[in-house]
Amino acid sequence: SPVLFLIGFIFTVNAQLTPNEAALLMQKGINLGNTLEPPLEGGWNNPPAQEYYFDMYKQAGFKCVRIPVRWDQHTQEGAPFKIDETWLQRVEQIVDWGLERDLFIVINAHHDDWIKQNYSNAVYRARFDSIWSQISSRFSDRSDKLLFEILNEPHGLTKDQNDDMHKRILSIIRKTNPTRIVIFQGHNWGGSDELIAADVPDDDFVMGSFHSYDPYTFGLLGEGTWGSSGDYATLENKFISVKTWSDNNNIPVFLGEFGSLRSCDYNSRMRHYRAYV
Numbered sequence: 001s002p003v004l005f006l007i008g009f010i011f012t013v014n015a016q017l018t019p020n021e022a023a024l025l026m027q028k029g030i031n032l033g034n035t036l037e038p039p040l041e042g043g044w045n046n047p048p049a050q051e052y053y054f055d056m057y058k059q060a061g062f063k064c065v066r067i068p069v070r071w072d073q074h075t076q077e078g079a080p081f082k083i084d085e086t087w088l089q090r091v092e093q094i095v096d097w098g099l100e101r102d103l104f105i106v107i108n109a110h111h112d113d114w115i116k117q118n119y120s121n122a123v124y125r126a127r128f129d130s131i132w133s134q135i136s137s138r139f140s141d142r143s144d145k146l147l148f149e150i151l152n153e154p155h156g157l158t159k160d161q162n163d164d165m166h167k168r169i170l171s172i173i174r175k176t177n178p179t180r181i182v183i184f185q186g187h188n189w190g191g192s193d194e195l196i197a198a199d200v201p202d203d204d205f206v207m208g209s210f211h212s213y214d215p216y217t218f219g220l221l222g223e224g225t226w227g228s229s230g231d232y233a234t235l236e237n238k239f240i241s242v243k244t245w246s247d248n249n250n251i252p253v254f255l256g257e258f259g260s261l262r263s264c265d266y267n268s269r270m271r272h273y274r275a276y277v
Contacts, residue, residue: 016179017144019207023252026104029064030057031257036091037070037110054097065098066256067091068110068152071131081130088138099143106183106256107135108149116156119165132169133176140176148173149183149256153190153211162187163199170201183207183254192238195253196245208249210242211257212276218268222261226268235275 017025032053034044042048057065074087091107098105109115109131118124132150139146150169154162166184173182184206186194192210213219214235218226246253258276260269 017181019181019205019252020250022104022144022147022181023207023254026064026254028062029066029104029106030060030062031066031068032094033068035068036094037068039070039073041090049094049097051097054101054103057098057103058101062103064104064106066106066108066149067094067098069107070111071109072112072114075127075131077127079126079130081127083131083134088134092138095139095142095146099145102145104145104147106147106149106254107139108152108183110152112151113156115151115165116154119157119161125165125168128165129168129172132172136173136176140180144180147181147183147207148177149185149209151185152256154185154187155189157187159187159194159197166201167199170203170206174203179205181205181207183209183256185209185211185256190256192242196241200249200251206251207254208246208251209254209256212238212255213257213259214238218264218272219260222263224268225265226260227271232275 032049034046035041035049038044054065069091071083071087074084076082095105095107109128112128115124115128132148135148139148150166154165157165162185170182170184173180182201182203182205184198184201185208186196186198188194190209190211191214192212195208195210198208215226215231217223242253245251255276260272262269264272
């Protein structure tokens with residue numbers, strides 16, 4: 001009788017990272033700030049990005065680099081709202097510097113205030129949709145260590161507008177990136193209370209995010225000192241509330257920005273950083 005030989009082929013497959021798995025790996029992060037979000041790269045005192053920065057990030061122990069990007073100065077104002085190819089190539093180059101070093105990379109729309117101030121205008125919404133459609137297509141083949149963050153600090157959008165915007169942009173991203181991790185924020189300045197109040201996307205590959213320079217008078221105004229028992233308790237309660245939201249929704253949370261001004265009282269600033277970390 002005929003003998004059937006079965007030959008087994010072994011394929012090495014990298015399983016898609018879930019948001020919870022990614023969060024455990026991301027850990028310490030740093031912002032490549034004031035670099036790609038001025039109208040022109042390097043326009044806010046920081047020099048243009050260089051490849052060796054990413055070697056330094058790795059050596060310092062960072063696992064994740066958030067790259068804020070402003071798109072409006074590089075995108076047509078009329079249909080089809082094409083992003084300048086030179087700009088896309090530059091963003092791509094910097095993203096790849098990080099991915100080549102096995103870092104997690106986050107890119108977003110940052111300081112694109114035009115959409116926040118004119119959200120009710122259909123043309124502006126179509127422009128923002130087009131920007132994310134182009135970003136999504138351009139980076140669809142990158143590793144799952146590249147995360148998309150839809151809009152930084154949506155100050156100017158109402159809660160309903162912010163929820164609507166995230167739902168719509170997420171559906172655009174999913175056309176070309178069905179399992180890429182996408183980060184969403186609550187409205188206003190994207191604080192923890194706003195994240196907790198936001199509509200939770202019906203999606204298995206999202207992370208929530210909030211920013212915190214709290215207390216505002218210390219962190220962003222540089223007034224007074226920080227480190228009393230009440231200061232610690234207030235901060236602890238903030239993180240407990242976020243953790244509760246995270247557990248209830250099975251969605252990890254990404255603290256995209258925190259800190260205090262360099263002009264703050266030095267010892268207070270060190271306590272403030274240590275408490276957050």
